[in-house]
Amino acid sequence: MFERPNEGKSACVISINFGDVDFEESVEEIKELVLSADMKIVSTVNIKKSAPDPKYFLGSGKAEEVKFIIQESKADTVIFNHNLSPSQERNLEKYFSALILDRTALILFIFAKRAKSHEGKLQVELAQLDHLSARLIKGWSHLERQKGGIGVRGGPGEKQLELDRRMLRLRIKQLKEKLDKLKRQRTMQRKKRSRPSVLNISIVGYTNAGKSTLFNQLTRADTLAMNQLFATLDTTSRKLFIGEGVECVVSDTVGFIKSLPTTLIEAFKSTLEESREADLLLHVVNMANPNHHEQIIAVHKILEEIKASSIPQILVLNQIDRLDIKANHERDEYGRISSIQLSAKTGEGIELLKEAILEVYEVSQITNTDKFKETSLNNT
Ligand SMILES: Nc1nc2c(ncn2[C@@H]2O[C@H](COP(=O)(O)OP(=O)(O)OP(=O)(O)O)[C@@H](O)[C@H]2O)c(=O)[nH]1
Numbered sequence: 001m002f003e004r005p006n007e008g009k010s011a012c013v014i015s016i017n018f019g020d021v022d023f024e025e026s027v028e029e030i031k032e033l034v035l036s037a038d039m040k041i042v043s044t045v046n047i048k049k050s051a052p053d054p055k056y057f058l059g060s061g062k063a064e065e066v067k068f069i070i071q072e073s074k075a076d077t078v079i080f081n082h083n084l085s086p087s088q089e090r091n092l093e094k095y096f097s098a099l100i101l102d103r104t105a106l107i108l109f110i111f112a113k114r115a116k117s118h119e120g121k122l123q124v125e126l127a128q129l130d131h132l133s134a135r136l137i138k139g140w141s142h143l144e145r146q147k148g149g150i151g152v153r154g155g156p157g158e159k160q161l162e163l164d165r166r167m168l169r170l171r172i173k174q175l176k177e178k179l180d181k182l183k184r185q186r187t188m189q190r191k192k193r194s195r196p197s198v199l200n201i202s203i204v205g206y207t208n209a210g211k212s213t214l215f216n217q218l219t220r221a222d223t224l225a226m227n228q229l230f231a232t233l234d235t236t237s238r239k240l241f242i243g244e245g246v247e248c249v250v251s252d253t254v255g256f257i258k259s260l261p262t263t264l265i266e267a268f269k270s271t272l273e274e275s276r277e278a279d280l281l282l283h284v285v286n287m288a289n290p291n292h293h294e295q296i297i298a299v300h301k302i303l304e305e306i307k308a309s310s311i312p313q314i315l316v317l318n319q320i321d322r323l324d325i326k327a328n329h330e331r332d333e334y335g336r337i338s339s340i341q342l343s344a345k346t347g348e349g350i351e352l353l354k355e356a357i358l359e360v361y362e363v364s365q366i367t368n369t370d371k372f373k374e375t376s377l378n379n380t
């Protein structure tokens, strides 16, 4: 429902260092996000500050300097590498006379561009409306700006605002109902498909880590793999046979990112929760990224949020070809393969990964037999 006024637009990107240890990496990440949104970066501003300013986030003195930079560089969109409150966003928009996008809005925008499936589109719309509803207050209405959106004309008077809010609530309710129905259908399909002899594998990890490349390498599929954040939005599944005809279903999923907006986690819950049903998670990490430890932590956090953290996990330390490291694996204290260093691109180490999957399969068969016994006992 959002217009796409930002495509090909000129952006000024602002990052504020509040003493964060990973500031430089976060500056790189926001740049990649902006480029993934197909915008041009015409100026960047990095500022040090001890705490955010309630009115302009960056303080009024700095705001004046930045205003000058925005005008000089002819930026029409200002992107903050942070999340802003609705009032800060409104104040900045007035002061800079430019479109303001905070981190969440930017990620939402990229998701909106990528969503292809019916469900994906509904999920993005729900997240956008959720983000919008917090911003729908007197004197400033997003709906007013987004002509062609919900179709509001005229100023944001009280009556109009109440109408906007009511329309939003109604649409949000509709979307939730539709998504619930799709979720039920999906659960039923999954139940029909799922057999204890099949190992369900979900590939998870930080965005751009190489999940789709690994998926293609494992299943010889042709899923879009690009040097772009959030290239994959819809879950794709494929069969894979390893060893003596052991059947696996491998799923490629949406990438995670540090402080993934909660509106998105909520909206994408059913897609994200698919991973919760997996027997095994392949957690793909881009080892060549200097910030990969942080990314591992961010992924663990999200896995916890979607209650998938207790599923067996193999850490796939990917992109070894960029580091001149040989394929290798490590075992945990129980002798299980816990991590594998490989290259999804060249295929080096893929065989090791398949062996590890087979090991997990054998263990899962023992557990399934136990489960089967339990259900039989319960049924008698
Ligand atoms: N050199 C090298 N590049 C890799 C490797 N794996 C992935 N890449 C590259 O990294 C980029 C991202 O790969 P994808 O497979 O799209 O990553 P993803 O995790 O699916 O990303 P999203 O779907 O956007 O979250 C692409 O340009 C790949 O070619 C690898 O092992 N070595």
Ligand SMILES: [Mg+2]
Residues within 6 Å of the ligand: 211, 212, 213, 224, 225, 231, 232, 253
């Ligand atoms: Mg992908």
